[in-house]
Amino acid sequence: MKIGKQSWSFQQKPVISSSATVTGPFEGKGAIANKIDLIHKDLYMGQPSFEQAHQQLIEDACQLTVQKASIRYQEIDLFISGDLINQMTPTNFAARHHHIPFIGVTNACATSIGALALSALIVDSGNAQHILTGAASHYAAVEKQFRYPTEYGSQKPPTAQWTVTGAGFGLVSQTGKGPRVTKATIGRVIDLNQTDPFNMGGAMAPAAADTILTHLEEHQASVDDYDLIVTGDLGEIGQSTTIDLLKSHQVDIPKKKWIDCGLSIYKADQNVFAGGSGAGCSSLYLYSQLLDALNKQELNRILVIATGALLSPLSTLQKQSIPVIAHAVTIESEAI
């Protein structure tokens, strides 16, 4: 059901009946390693190139999600996913193995939540029984495309972020046991003239603030209704900027109620500058740590907002500012 201009409320409450996460060696030493299903020991993941390794991440996560749900690929109606690489080849190529209908979506690092919202909408409307959805990113493949060669010695500023190697996928189903997707808000593209590609947090903060404000407004909810507000990859700078932006709009989210996935995947001694980022950042954290907490009912209602900076290396060189977007979903445990 549509609410307001940008929001949906799902009457049938689609269930995330299964999920799986796969990651690389660096994240495997991180803070949530014990919640991750498969950790590859090598960044190449047994593949000849980083792009193919990226594809391997997606294939592994999909395979594990389906296995855990104890269903067959034939029973899945749709696959909705995306990544950051040109022409989305890792996801497109991974999708050729499943033989299930596929829609590729990409909103940079907001892909995971955009895809989840879309999946929930389709399942809610009764047009699909099971939808496989998620997002992934691979450090070396993404760095290669957006920045410098992996081994090039450039000094990154403290505002830079670290692309997460990880894939998180979930199965959105009409029935079953698990956390439920109850609400969503689709973000609009915002551009406040930020131009520094090494400060994504600063660029993405307005999108996060806008979507959070719209979500609370249109669903007539308040921060107190949620056990936790989770943002995708704002990092330190984006998070503190968003807090200030929200405060100026009379929304105060206490620090203990707010988690940023990019700041929660790594340990403090793994120097990742301002935090993790990438399409796999929010999906990795959501489909491992957060779903686990929702399943155990340690958390009962959370708002997950994934933010994306919609730039390309070309747009940066041509001196264009960075447009940004954020999507939000509310996920509730079975206790509600």
Next chain:
Amino acid sequence: MLNTDKQQYSQLATKHEKKRPILLNCVRAFIIGGLICVVGQGISFFYMFYFDFTEQTVGDPTVATLIFITMLLTGFGIYDKWAQFAGAGTAVPVTGFGNAVISAAMEHRSEGFVQGVGANMFKLAGSVILFGVFSAFIIALIKTSLIQLGVI
């Protein structure tokens, strides 16, 4: 819905932005860059004492040796970690140039030798070569003109 304009936001964003530690970066660059030069000097002395090189001719083998060492450090994934610490200290010496070429060559190995390695090897260092050669040409032109005119 968010209600802010570009100017307001740019002030807020600047307030939250973490600045690069420029002074610290300079000190680190000075020390590490200097150390690389000391190593280079050591290599020069080595060639002059043990081989038949003079102060004028020792430059070539020294540079080649430094680039060879850089190649190993880049290949083993060490150079970029040092560079994060040293900044300009590892970028400015010839080792930084070597690293730019070698890292690009490695990165594009998966696309083949001709269209991958060959075409991309100089994508970072290419502009250094272009503008380096061009500015050397201009300087030489000025110097030659001045000599012809009898100024120097």
